[in-house]
Amino acid sequence: MRPIAPALLTTAPLALVAAALALLAFLPPAAAQEHRHGTGSLVMTFQGPVLTFDLAVPAADIVGFEHAPAVDEDFTDIAQARAAFTDPSQVVALPLQAGCATDRAEAEFVPLARAAGDQPHASFTVLYEMTCETPARLSSVSFPLFGLYPSLTALQVRLVVGNAHRDVTVTRDRPQLDLTR
Numbered sequence: 001m002r003p004i005a006p007a008l009l010t011t012a013p014l015a016l017v018a019a020a021l022a023l024l025a026f027l028p029p030a031a032a033q034e035h036r037h038g039t040g041s042l043v044m045t046f047q048g049p050v051l052t053f054d055l056a057v058p059a060a061d062i063v064g065f066e067h068a069p070a071v072d073e074d075f076t077d078i079a080q081a082r083a084a085f086t087d088p089s090q091v092v093a094l095p096l097q098a099g100c101a102t103d104r105a106e107a108e109f110v111p112l113a114r115a116a117g118d119q120p121h122a123s124f125t126v127l128y129e130m131t132c133e134t135p136a137r138l139s140s141v142s143f144p145l146f147g148l149y150p151s152l153t154a155l156q157v158r159l160v161v162g163n164a165h166r167d168v169t170v171t172r173d174r175p176q177l178d179l180t181r
């Protein structure tokens with residue numbers, strides 16, 4: 001499928017929209033995507049003025065462990081990480097001119113299902129909902145998140161605009177995503 005830039009959302013041909021819809025029906029939430037240490041996954045959805053971020057990052061990169069919290073120190077680390085995630089400015093930087101205000105910000109430590117005897121794995125899942133006064137000014141997004149967590153090297157980003165999407169990888173070396181292309 002041809003990649004679609006946000007600017008094209010109003011002109012997507014019908015066939016393409018139908019194809020994208022069929023694909024979206026099977027789109028897993030970010031938290032359900034592949035769990036690989038060093039790499040987070042993010043679904044960014046634009047619906048008119050509403051911008052949603054659905055992020056999942058391996059807990060190993062955030063707190064350094066993925067077992068169920070057992071001692072006070074574990075609980076403290078998780079609480080501190082959740083507190084940092086509930087401040088969106090620690091995670092994503094948007095152009096000020098877009099006038100985006102946060103309506104909802106949530107973060108959870110989520111143990112992942114595993115077979116008996118396997119290493120435990122867990123992720124932090126983060127959800128932001130924002131409303132932007134001038135969504136047309138959303139020309140780029142960057143990720144200060146990389147500055148906070150040194151072992152995090154990449155984010156696999158799915159941009160969903162209306163019924164179309166494109167996939168992009170953002171890395172620690174190039175933490176900026178151009179939304180105008």
Ligand SMILES: [Zn+2]
Nearest residue numbers: 058066121122
């Ligand atoms: Zn893991």
